[in-house]
Amino acid sequence: MKKPKPGSPPAWARKFFRWYCPAVLLEETEGDLLENYEYDIRSIGLRKARRRYIWNVIRFCNPTTFQKARKYQPHRSAYSQTIFPMFRNNLRIFLRNARLRPLYAILNILGLTLGITTALLILLYLQFELNFDQYHEKKDRIVKLNTEKIQTKSRLMDVDWEGVPGNLGPYIHKDLPEVESFFRAYGMFENDQAEFRWEDRKILIDEVPAVDHRIFDVFTFQMLKGDPESALSGPGKMVISASTARKLFGTADPMGKIIMTASPTTTATDSVISLVISGVYEDMPRNSHLFMNAMVSAETDPQLNEYYFNRFGFQTYLLLHPDVNLQALEEKIPAIYDTYLDPEREPVLVRAHHRLIPIGQLHLRSTGGRSYLEIFAAIGLLVLFISAISYVNISTARAGKRAVEVGIRKVLGSGRLQLIGQFLMESTGMTVVALSISLALVVYGIDILNETLDLHLSISQLANVEIIMGLLAIVALLGIIGGSYPAFFLSSFHPAGTLKGMVAHPAGQKNIQKILVTFQVAAVVFVLISTGMIYLQLDFIRNKDLGFDHEMVLRLNMPSNIPGEKAGVFKHRLEEIPKVASVGSANFLPGTNMIQGPVSVETSDGPVQAFTSRGRMDEVFLNTMSIQITAGRGFSPDFPTDTTKAMLINETLADQFGLINPLGTKIRLGDHGNPHFYEVIGVVEDFHQGSLHEILMPQIFMLGNHPLPYLLVKVSGDPKSALNDLEKEWGEVFPSIPFSYEFMDEAIARNYLTDQIRGRLFLGFSMLTFIIAFLGLFGLSAYLSSLRIKEIGIRKILGAGSWSIIYLFTRKFLILTFIAAIPGILLAWYFVGEWLKNFAFRVEMNFWVVLLVVIFTFLLTFITTGTHAFLTARQNPADALRNE
Amino acid sequence: MKGTNLGEFEELVLLITGILGPNAYGVTVAREIAEQTGRQVSLSPVHTALYRLEEKGFVSSGLKGATHERGGRRKRIYLITAEGRNALNEVRMTRNRLWELMSEA
Numbered sequence: 001m002k003k004p005k006p007g008s009p010p011a012w013a014r015k016f017f018r019w020y021c022p023a024v025l026l027e028e029t030e031g032d033l034l035e036n037y038e039y040d041i042r043s044i045g046l047r048k049a050r051r052r053y054i055w056n057v058i059r060f061c062n063p064t065t066f067q068k069a070r071k072y073q074p075h076r077s078a079y080s081q082t083i084f085p086m087f088r089n090n091l092r093i094f095l096r097n098a099r100l101r102p103l104y105a106i107l108n109i110l111g112l113t114l115g116i117t118t119a120l121l122i123l124l125y126l127q128f129e130l131n132f133d134q135y136h137e138k139k140d141r142i143v144k145l146n147t148e149k150i151q152t153k154s155r156l157m158d159v160d161w162e163g164v165p166g167n168l169g170p171y172i173h174k175d176l177p178e179v180e181s182f183f184r185a186y187g188m189f190e191n192d193q194a195e196f197r198w199e200d201r202k203i204l205i206d207e208v209p210a211v212d213h214r215i216f217d218v219f220t221f222q223m224l225k226g227d228p229e230s231a232l233s234g235p236g237k238m239v240i241s242a243s244t245a246r247k248l249f250g251t252a253d254p255m256g257k258i259i260m261t262a263s264p265t266t267t268a269t270d271s272v273i274s275l276v277i278s279g280v281y282e283d284m285p286r287n288s289h290l291f292m293n294a295m296v297s298a299e300t301d302p303q304l305n306e307y308y309f310n311r312f313g314f315q316t317y318l319l320l321h322p323d324v325n326l327q328a329l330e331e332k333i334p335a336i337y338d339t340y341l342d343p344e345r346e347p348v349l350v351r352a353h354h355r356l357i358p359i360g361q362l363h364l365r366s367t368g369g370r371s372y373l374e375i376f377a378a379i380g381l382l383v384l385f386i387s388a389i390s391y392v393n394i395s396t397a398r399a400g401k402r403a404v405e406v407g408i409r410k411v412l413g414s415g416r417l418q419l420i421g422q423f424l425m426e427s428t429g430m431t432v433v434a435l436s437i438s439l440a441l442v443v444y445g446i447d448i449l450n451e452t453l454d455l456h457l458s459i460s461q462l463a464n465v466e467i468i469m470g471l472l473a474i475v476a477l478l479g480i481i482g483g484s485y486p487a488f489f490l491s492s493f494h495p496a497g498t499l500k501g502m503v504a505h506p507a508g509q510k511n512i513q514k515i516l517v518t519f520q521v522a523a524v525v526f527v528l529i530s531t532g533m534i535y536l537q538l539d540f541i542r543n544k545d546l547g548f549d550h551e552m553v554l555r556l557n558m559p560s561n562i563p564g565e566k567a568g569v570f571k572h573r574l575e576e577i578p579k580v581a582s583v584g585s586a587n588f589l590p591g592t593n594m595i596q597g598p599v600s601v602e603t604s605d606g607p608v609q610a611f612t613s614r615g616r617m618d619e620v621f622l623n624t625m626s627i628q629i630t631a632g633r634g635f636s637p638d639f640p641t642d643t644t645k646a647m648l649i650n651e652t653l654a655d656q657f658g659l660i661n662p663l664g665t666k667i668r669l670g671d672h673g674n675p676h677f678y679e680v681i682g683v684v685e686d687f688h689q690g691s692l693h694e695i696l697m698p699q700i701f702m703l704g705n706h707p708l709p710y711l712l713v714k715v716s717g718d719p720k721s722a723l724n725d726l727e728k729e730w731g732e733v734f735p736s737i738p739f740s741y742e743f744m745d746e747a748i749a750r751n752y753l754t755d756q757i758r759g760r761l762f763l764g765f766s767m768l769t770f771i772i773a774f775l776g777l778f779g780l781s782a783y784l785s786s787l788r789i790k791e792i793g794i795r796k797i798l799g800a801g802s803w804s805i806i807y808l809f810t811r812k813f814l815i816l817t818f819i820a821a822i823p824g825i826l827l828a829w830y831f832v833g834e835w836l837k838n839f840a841f842r843v844e845m846n847f848w849v850v851l852l853v854v855i856f857t858f859l860l861t862f863i864t865t866g867t868h869a870f871l872t873a874r875q876n877p878a879d880a881l882r883n884e
Numbered sequence: 885m886k887g888t889n890l891g892e893f894e895e896l897v898l899l900i901t902g903i904l905g906p907n908a909y910g911v912t913v914a915r916e917i918a919e920q921t922g923r924q925v926s927l928s929p930v931h932t933a934l935y936r937l938e939e940k941g942f943v944s945s946g947l948k949g950a951t952h953e954r955g956g957r958r959k960r961i962y963l964i965t966a967e968g969r970n971a972l973n974e975v976r977m978t979r980n981r982l983w984e985l986m987s988e989a
Contacts, residue, residue: 027958028909028910028947028958028959028960029931031955031957031959032909032910032927032931032959034955035911035959036911036914036927039911039915052926056926056928059926059927059928059929060928062928062932064931064932064935064936065928067935068935071939
């Protein structure tokens, strides 16, 4: 053995110890051994000390030691040894900063939260809208027929209708092998709603069409009860959704129960229909374009097999075999008309051209297309961006306060990268906090939101991969991108300089701030102008004269299948009610759509064919609705030929056909070959037959035979008492039919529901954008003023008045506002212009709105930035300068 | 009263730890035992006893204070806890009671 160095323990023993001793105990135990050894050398001599040492080393190798090691061993990896303390440290610093300057922390979090909440809601909305009908198993093979063009003997017309002829579906299924199955859905009940009674309970259901039994082959339903094979086969059957079942039957089993309805139908059914409940299905997902609360079997309609090519309006869906070429199939369809259409039965229509639209595209087509959603997505991004900008502005503005912290960290050895990482963590952390608050807000507030905006968003949407990815992207965007600039800037401070009190304000930072503020102001201007214009348009719609009375007018549905005399009698009884001013009837409701059909007009240049709206009314109708006659006369019982030969036209028709002296013009229904003609006896003032989205159509009116489906009742004075009287009369004449009515303005308002909602949505987002931008501006100006406290103090001493100080400080911002307003105005002009194009009747871009907004923005900027300057200017300059 | 018993050696170690206060660690406890009682104990049983005491909650430990003699290595200092004191007290009272009984006899 080598001679050991005096004073150090035996090498081999030491090595042995080091070998077996667990790392955690190594330090303390080896230390104890060593200390003991040293002491022993002095007290009992080297040799004994060495022996003792060896003995100790051996004795230490026992189970207890290892137990002890396990106890002291931290179950954490080296990695987390460094990260967790860093988190704690950062958190501490963050909280400390927040407590010292709560204003800024709150501004930041508020801005971020608002931004994220908005983006989140838009995300949910987009997801909802873009995923319509995706739940059908066979969705890749389902298409819907739409009518693109109509070919008559003389013209080919573009119509773009959603409905197709009633008999087309079955013929297509029969003749075209590419089609595996099909079904039709159409409204059998007036207004697509009906009241159903079971025992003593009744319920009004809307969205209850008649459908073919093959719907279950095509669409995917979760049948809770009933057999899809047979549920809708045969007449008199009905399947209902689970929630409808709950509403009508409570907890009772609906299967086999018989319910009745007396609501008016569009076909020749009995007044009262009985239906058997043959199935219950899980409620359809809300994002279905064809949302049905219940379905009635099509065979309940006695006229089902009589529908012919001239009766459009049937929604027809096809289930195709895999890999069918849509275009090729589309081209085969007109041949069906050639094969089956009998010109004797249908003289006007020759054939029609149809398109096949995949089910996934249906919703977007009918609600304004992807462009609308794109606008929303753009808004979402805009809001996020503005949030990020506010955050950047506030953080960089506050940079100076943290300069010292950064300096010290650098002195203690932090690298630049580490600091950047620290600040990024901070911003990401804040973003995550804001995210949590947003999520909480959304979860709690989603019901209120759905109410106000007539949406059907649900929290379960959150549990979706796309949404989660979207959220992560948001966090990344805000946290990292938003935080990167401050991170870079803050970590660039020179330690020596900061400790001495210097804060680096490179020119670059000032410029960036300017750019960001400009962007925010432009956004605010854009948003305010758009909101103003939208408000104007909505107001315009609300107040526009539609050409007929709709305020004190309500409609009743005349039961079908009652003799004309009874209807006439009923009408007279109603007229006797004191509060009733007038009662008219018609087969259409003004302000909602009218039937269209082809006519042939004999003009001075010969017969011209066109599609017009047509309606039938009685003599009183025009009076009831206060529609003026501008030439000739209205229908009158004094002229008995009116019933078969008289026709009224509207001004638009006269204009379109170039009729200078319209009275006496001959008009035929169908085409020129129709031997029967009407003569124009009067011209009616134009009224809007549909919503203000549409242009005015040419219209023809004829006298109709009682009973016409709609009774329009104009009441005067208090509508409530009039209603009571009406209900009483109804009850006496039609005791078995429930009394239901609707005021005309309610019916009309339904046309604009979507617009109202969108307007509200836009308003909401505008407010948010505004607030966020405002927060950013506020924070920024607060900081900038605080920077120049000393300067203000000195200026004051030198004699500057408060106002000149304020002017000095706000000048920069005001100029920026001016510059920023321009792109804002331009953008608003463009986007609002596009939206307004949806309306045939609209307001024009209003210069006053723009001016008002610009002035308002100026004022706002002035107040925001000026307030801080003002407050600081009011301070005693001595205080400001004292902090030297 | 906990169901943990204090062994004779453990009691000794605990007492010495209490006496030494902030300076109680493996080496010093072993030395003090030798001084006070004449028993020559090596480090390892002392360490074991201290560990067992800590498990029972009668002492708490922490790494502190490196010195030159230890080559800069820290020591694990043991401090007696309130429970530790209570346990010692229990033992003493029981002992005393038994002694009283014995002297009466």
